[in-house]
Amino acid sequence: MATTATxxxxxxxxxGDPVNVSKTATCTKxxxxxxxxxxxxxxxxxxxxxxxxxxxxxxxxxxxLAAKVYIINKSEDPSLYLTITINAQTVGKLYxxxxxxxxxxxxxxxxxxxxxxxxxxxxxxxxxxxxxxxxEDTDFLTNA
Amino acid sequence: xxxxxxxxxxxxxxxxxxxxxxxxxxxxxTAGTATGVTQASGLSRKTTxxxxxxxxxxxxLYRAGDYTANGANKxxxxxxxxxxxxxxxxHIDQEEIGRLYAGDWMLMPWNATSxxxxxxxxxxxxxxxxxxxxxxxxxTLVAANSTTADIAAQIDxxxxxxxxxxxxxxxxxxxxxxRYATSASEEVWxxxxxxxxxxxxxxxxxxxxxxxxxxxxxxxxRPSVHTAMTYETLLIHE
Numbered sequence: 001m002a003t004t005a006t007x008x009x010x011x012x013x014x015x016g017d018p019v020n021v022s023k024t025a026t027c028t029k030x031x032x033x034x035x036x037x038x039x040x041x042x043x044x045x046x047x048x049x050x051x052x053x054x055x056x057x058x059x060x061x062x063x064x065l066a067a068k069v070y071i072i073n074k075s076e077d078p079s080l081y082l083t084i085t086i087n088a089q090t091v092g093k094l095y096x097x098x099x100x101x102x103x104x105x106x107x108x109x110x111x112x113x114x115x116x117x118x119x120x121x122x123x124x125x126x127x128x129x130x131x132x133x134x135x136e137d138t139d140f141l142t143n144a
Numbered sequence: 145x146x147x148x149x150x151x152x153x154x155x156x157x158x159x160x161x162x163x164x165x166x167x168x169x170x171x172x173x174t175a176g177t178a179t180g181v182t183q184a185s186g187l188s189r190k191t192t193x194x195x196x197x198x199x200x201x202x203x204x205l206y207r208a209g210d211y212t213a214n215g216a217n218k219x220x221x222x223x224x225x226x227x228x229x230x231x232x233x234x235h236i237d238q239e240e241i242g243r244l245y246a247g248d249w250m251l252m253p254w255n256a257t258s259x260x261x262x263x264x265x266x267x268x269x270x271x272x273x274x275x276x277x278x279x280x281x282x283x284t285l286v287a288a289n290s291t292t293a294d295i296a297a298q299i300d301x302x303x304x305x306x307x308x309x310x311x312x313x314x315x316x317x318x319x320x321x322x323r324y325a326t327s328a329s330e331e332v333w334x335x336x337x338x339x340x341x342x343x344x345x346x347x348x349x350x351x352x353x354x355x356x357x358x359x360x361x362x363x364x365x366r367p368s369v370h371t372a373m374t375y376e377t378l379l380i381h382e
Contacts, residue, residue, distance in 0.1 A: 002157075002159075003154070003156035003159045003164065004154070004155055004156065005153070006151075006154075006155075007150065007251060008150070008151040008153075009148070009149070009150050009151075009251075009378065010149055010151075011147060011184075012147065013146045013147065014146040014147075014148050014180075014181070014182065014183070014184050015186065019148070019187070021187060021220065023222055025247050025248045025249050026247065027248075028228065028245065030243070030245065031228055031229040031245065032228055032229075033228050036159075039159060039160070039164075041160075042166065066243070066245060070152070070166075072168055078173055078177055078178050079176035079177070081175075084252075084253065086236075086241060087239050088239075089236055089238075089239035089361070090257060090361065091241065091253065091254070091255065092217065092252060092253025092254045092255045093214065093216065093255065094253055095173065095175065095176060095216055097170050097171065098170045098253060099150070099152055099168055099170050099251075100250075100251060100252045101152055101154075101250060101251055101252075102234075102241060102242055102250040102251070102252045103241070103242025103243050103244055103245075103248060103250060105233070105240045105241065105242045107240050111239075111240075132154070132166075
């Protein structure tokens with residue numbers, strides 16, 4: 001069961017010469033060539049909380065196992081952003097249309113992935129957020 | 145305005161009973177705008193190694209203080225290893241984000257929240273003579289003449305590995321600011337005078353010292369083995 005993730009980063013003009021990065025990763029279990037075989041599927045929520053909400057709850061059983069997370073801010077308003085936090089550590093902001101794909105260590109149950117629609121107001125509208133998790137542990141628990 | 149796009153394609157024909165085919169493209173813009181980001185660190189590649197497992201050290205990929213805090217920065221990292229068991233552990237400050245196993249890559253936004261930089265003021269005063277020296281941060285000033293403002297200008301013109309300087313023409317004070325936000329041992333740096341060697345009674349006293357605080361979001365990666373492991377990284381930032 002091969003799941004692949006391909007990134008293509010391109011720019012004709014951010015530097016004097018074009019940037020063209022294209023890499024494909026095959027999502028495998030930790031330290032193995034065996035493919036990841038589980039996913040929570042593609043989820044969609046509409047976020048209107050200016051405080052952190054758990055998007056993916058960490059499970060200590062997932063520590064040292066491979067897990068890949070995909071999150072995208074589906075807002076079409078470039079000024080609306082999500083603040084991504086892991087265990088009180090701010091990772092970064094996903095602005096409208098931005099996505100992220102990264103490995104996730106669930107070092108303990110505090111390592112949940114949280115999101116906040118930091119600059120949301122009642123007049124901005126909700127922020128649609130889509131996310132997916134690819135993982136390996138059969139006992140893996142998520143809030144999906 | 146530069147146009148930079150990041151496209152993700154997730155695909156699998158057999159993970160699920162139906163095919164997985166997800167493609168999305170983000171145009172990378174500055175925070176909260178439709179204006180394209182214009183700066184990049186450039187794709188870099190480096191191999192890590194240590195004498196033995198005990199010698200493994202984390203590599204500081206990006207220091208938050210060098211980039212715009214709360215900007216729409218994006219970090220790309222790839223583990224180029226071909227040995228499945230080899231991984232880089234990615235941290236932001238002390239928080240472990242995840243492990244990049246052989247062949248894995250990641251793209252994430254980065255807040256680049258820095259700490260504060262230590263700073264202090266040096267005042268050149270009293271009687272100096274041409275040839276007097278003042279040493280700080282491994283850099284030695286040799287006074288060209290006895291005028292304190294000229295000496296201050298000379299100090300400002302030198303290149304310090306760990307500090308930047310600010311100087312106002314005709315004054316005799318120089319403000320030193322640490323290049324990186326850190327709290328470690330700064331108190332020593334900012335309160336201890338540089339080494340002064342003067343023929344007269346010249347002084348280079350330090351005042352207004354302020355200790356900094358450590359960065360809150362430097363990105364580091366730690367290799368899992370001491371043998372050679374190679375990574376590639378690219379930062380697109382404001």
